[in-house]
Amino acid sequence: xxxxxxxxxxxxxxxxxxxxxxxxxxxxxxxxxxxxxxxxxxxxxxxxxxxxxxxxxxxxxxxxxxxxxxxxxxxxxxxxxxxxxxxxxxxxxxxxxxxxxxxxxxxxxxxxxxxxxxxxxxxxxxxxxxxxxxxxxxxxxxxxxxxxxxxxxxxxxxxxxxxxxxxxxxxxxxxxxxxxxxxxxxxxxxxxxxxxxxxxxxxxxxxxxxxxxxxxxxxxxxxxxxxxxxxxxxxxxxxxxxxxxxxxxxxxxxxxxxxxxxxxxxxxxxxxxxxxxxxxxxxxxxxxxxxxxxxxxxxxxxxxxxxxxxxxxxxxxxxxxxxxxxxxxxxxxxxxxxxxxxxxxxxxxxxxxxxxxxxxxxxxxxxxxxxxxxxxxxxxxxxxxxxxxxxxxxxxxxxxxxxxxxxxxxxxxxxxxxxxxxxxxxxxxxxxxxxxxxxxxxxxxxxxxxxxxxxxxxxxxxxxxxxxxxxxxxxxxxxxxxxxxxxxxxxxxxxxxxxxxxxxxxxxxxxxxxxxxx
Amino acid sequence: xxxxxxxxxxxxxxxxxxxxxxxxxxxxxxxxxxxxxxxxxxxxxxxxxxxxxxxxxxxxxxxxxxxxxxxxxxxxxxxxxxxxxxxxxxxxxxxxxxxxxxxxxxxxxxxxxxxxxxxxxxxxxxxxxxxxxxxxxxxxxxxxxxxxxxxxxxxxxxxxxxxxxxxxxxxxxxxxxxxxxxxxxxxxxxxxxxxxxxxxxxxxxxxxxxxxxxxxxxxxxxxxxxxxxxxxxxxxxxxxxxxxxxxxxxx
Numbered sequence: 218x219x220x221x222x223x224x225x226x227x228x229x230x231x232x233x234x235x236x237x238x239x240x241x242x243x244x245x246x247x248x249x250x251x252x253x254x255x256x257x258x259x260x261x262x263x264x265x266x267x268x269x270x271x272x273x274x275x276x277x278x279x280x281x282x283x284x285x286x287x288x289x290x291x292x293x294x295x296x297x298x299x300x301x302x303x304x305x306x307x308x309x310x311x312x313x314x315x316x317x318x319x320x321x322x323x324x325x326x327x328x329x330x331x332x333x334x335x336x337x338x339x340x341x342x343x344x345x346x347x348x349x350x351x352x353x354x355x356x357x358x359x360x361x362x363x364x365x366x367x368x369x370x371x372x373x374x375x376x377x378x379x380x381x382x383x384x385x386x387x388x389x390x391x392x393x394x395x396x397x398x399x400x401x402x403x404x405x406x407x408x409x410x411x412x413x414x415x416x417x418x419x420x421x422x423x424x425x426x427x428x429x430x431x432x433x434x435x436x437x438x439x440x441x442x443x444x445x446x447x448x449x450x451x452x453x454x455x456x457x458x459x460x461x462x463x464x465x466x467x468x469x470x471x472x473x474x475x476x477x478x479x480x481x482x483x484x485x486x487x488x489x490x491x492x493x494x495x496x497x498x499x500x501x502x503x504x505x506x507x508x509x510x511x512x513x514x515x516x517x518x519x520x521x522x523x524x525x526x527x528x529x530x531x532x533x534x535x536x537x538x539x540x541x542x543x544x545x546x547x548x549x550x551x552x553x554x555x556x557x558x559x560x561x562x563x564x565x566x567x568x569x570x571x572x573x574x575x576x577x578x579x580x581x582x583x584x585x586x587x588x589x590x591x592x593x594x595x596x597x598x599x600x601x602x603x604x605x606x607x608x609x610x611x612x613x614x615x616x617x618x619x620x621x622x623x624x625x626x627x628x629x630x631x632x633x634x635x636x637x638x639x640x641x642x643x644x645x646x647x648x649x650x651x652x653x654x655x656x657x658x659x660x661x662x663x664x665x666x667x668x669x670x671x672x673x674x675x676x677x678x679x680x681x682x683x684x685x686x687x688x689x690x691x692x693x694x695x696x697x698x699x700x701x702x703x704x705x706x707x708x709x710x711x712x713x714x715x716x717x718x719x720x721x722x723x724x725x726x727x728x729x730x731x732x733x734x735x
Numbered sequence: 736x737x738x739x740x741x742x743x744x745x746x747x748x749x750x751x752x753x754x755x756x757x758x759x760x761x762x763x764x765x766x767x768x769x770x771x772x773x774x775x776x777x778x779x780x781x782x783x784x785x786x787x788x789x790x791x792x793x794x795x796x797x798x799x800x801x802x803x804x805x806x807x808x809x810x811x812x813x814x815x816x817x818x819x820x821x822x823x824x825x826x827x828x829x830x831x832x833x834x835x836x837x838x839x840x841x842x843x844x845x846x847x848x849x850x851x852x853x854x855x856x857x858x859x860x861x862x863x864x865x866x867x868x869x870x871x872x873x874x875x876x877x878x879x880x881x882x883x884x885x886x887x888x889x890x891x892x893x894x895x896x897x898x899x900x901x902x903x904x905x906x907x908x909x910x911x912x913x914x915x916x917x918x919x920x921x922x923x924x925x926x927x928x929x930x931x932x933x934x935x936x937x938x939x940x941x942x943x944x945x946x947x948x949x950x951x952x953x954x955x956x957x958x959x960x961x962x963x964x965x966x967x968x969x970x971x972x973x974x975x976x977x978x979x980x981x982x983x984x985x986x
Binding site: 386409441448629642671676 | 785789838
């Protein structure tokens with residue numbers, strides 16, 4: 218499809234969606250709901266997308282995506298409200314925003330801070346989608362060369378990288394979480410021979426573990442347990458003045474916006490690493506490169522703009538591996554992958570053939586979602602602030618009921634509810650021991666892909682492992698996986714240090730000579 | 736991460752590694768039962784097409800990582816601390832642990848007891864009342880009464896249901912069990928309100944949330960999204976009647 222055709226398709230999707238009042242209503246409502254989900258501490262973008270997925274089951278794909286993206290973009294942005302107004306991030310993605318947003322609100326400039334986050338988030342999402350439309354077709358074309366060898370390794374690569382980057386304690390805890398996800402994915406009849414594995418003669422397990430109840434359980438239940446057990450009480454938001462787009466301040470901080478968008482897209486494209494890391498990395502970069510780093514943490518607009526641009530740009534980045542390789546770039550993107558599969562869309566290299574123009578449609582939908590977010594943010598910010606006054610002890614039990622209803626309504630199967638509760642309790646226990654949950658979920662999603670492609674690859678090579686080493690992309694992926702694992706082995710660390718020491722010494726010597734010559 | 740937390744994590748790592756080894760053992764036992772090179776469904780297997788290949792791979796990786804976790808727990812003193820803690824009597828459960836157990840109990844009672852065997856609206860109203868009251872009602876005695884009032888019938892229903900003695904939907908016995916649960920709910924409210932300290936705004940909010948949320952969600956899912964509810968008993972049946980009467984009046 219050439220550029221003109223793509224533009225034509227883009228505008229036709231845009232016009233089609235906008236011309237339906239029902240679609241507009243769904244878009245604005247889901248975006249507003251997303252902002253509320255992001256704004257209420259304890260609710261997350263992932264949970265919002267998970268719960269909304271169950272409601273979109275009967276909708277056409279484009280309308281469903283409109284609702285899901287409205288929720289996703291809105292929730293990532295909505296997290297900034299409590300960050301700014303009560304110094305408690307609504308979502309982890311907005312944690313960095315609190316650093317400068319709250320001091321600004323304390324000075325009575327809460328409305329200004331909200332205006333800045335609204336516009337920065339909008340710009341961030343738009344830059345993210347520009348990257349999506351530019352990069353995704355290239356990666357998809359490259360991925361067309363992939364065979365079962367690459368896909369198998371890609372699944373392991375996603376789990377290893379996500380485990381490595383999301384683990385707060387020991388790195389291999391992330392890998393263990395990923396392996397537990399893969400173990401869960403083994404349950405059910407295998408896809409090649411339909412042999413029942415770990416089904417314990419329970420018919421409900423024959424079809425395997427359903428992804429959506431696992432996701433709702435893994436992200437919803439622990440959140441409810443954690444917030445209520447820790448007795449997290451929220452402060453009262455102060456008065457919010459007028460919320461304006463703050464175009465002048467945004468233009469002044471253009472360099473921060475552009476850099477943060479790049480950081481956001483880059484981090485989003487790494488499997489399993491989400492908006493929270495993008496926000497912090499971007500904030501730290503803005504502070505380190507600023508001429509006045511001492512102003513950060515005291516209401517510096519550049520700090521707010523940087524973290525908000527990055528976390529929203531991350532959405533576009535997370536969609537790049539999701540749409541082209543079938544590997545989610547962030548936890549909400551993992552949920553989105555589950556939603557797409559429910560609607561019969563199988564993201565991956567074949568997407569351009571199975572559904573020509575799908576990526577362009579997603580870009581059009583994301584543009585509408587970010588516009589809806591911006592309009593809601595500017596016009597309804599004060600209403601959202603009122604919702605912040607709701608105590609978690611009242612709304613979280615209702616979220617629990619929604620989790621139950623959401624898990625049930627997809628397969629109309631009570632077994633899914635039993636599963637959701639068990640997964641939720643296990644995920645909470647794992648979280649308490651600092652095991653990251655994203656690799657577990659990615660493991661459940663990518664497990665069937667890894668299993669099927671591993672065996673298919675070995676069938677093609679008659680059991681030979683050689684192609685894993687001789688095919689360039691497979692060899693590259695294998696090298697990255699092995700190096701990532703080795704980097705955690707103490708003996709390897711010592712060896713690397715020993716090998717690097719003379720090199721570092723020589724370099725330091727050379728630098729010292731140059732300085733003394735100078 | 737502070738030192739106390741790291742020490743707690745290393746102690747937990749010791750037990751987790753043992754649990755992981757047990758899981759890996761069970762997985763291995765299961766995987767060795769899958770056809771590896773023998774025939775299945777008329778197809779002669781080779782090892783690389785076997786359904787056991789992937790589970791075995793995952794099991795081996797899990798065993799290796801569990802051993803690394805265990806070795807680290809031993810090396811950092813976590814294992815010794817975990818074993819030493821076994822002999823000591825702890826001073827009972829902390830407030831946080833009690834809250835966690837209560838929440839899990841409420842969820843288990845709702846999902847395993849009420850959802851499959853009691854009218855959805857009745858079960859959900861009762862669950863929400865107990866859950867919101869446990870964390871929102873100011874008077875601790877009233878909150879405890881709400882929790883116990885829910886836990887006893889819901890866990891009893893779960894046990895009776897697991898034994899296969901709960902009546903099937905649409906039977907007279909099912910209607911009777913729904914009415915019994917409505918009675919239990921009314922009794923719980925009465926017990927909560929019997930405390931003069933509890934008669935305040937917090938109980939009103941609790942009751943309003945417990946009633947409004949299911950009365951909004953149920954019609955939204957059943958009539959707008961056409962999702963049948965897990966158990967449709969007396970209250971959902973009554974809602975159906977209202978809907979039919981409303982539609983008949985309109986037509």
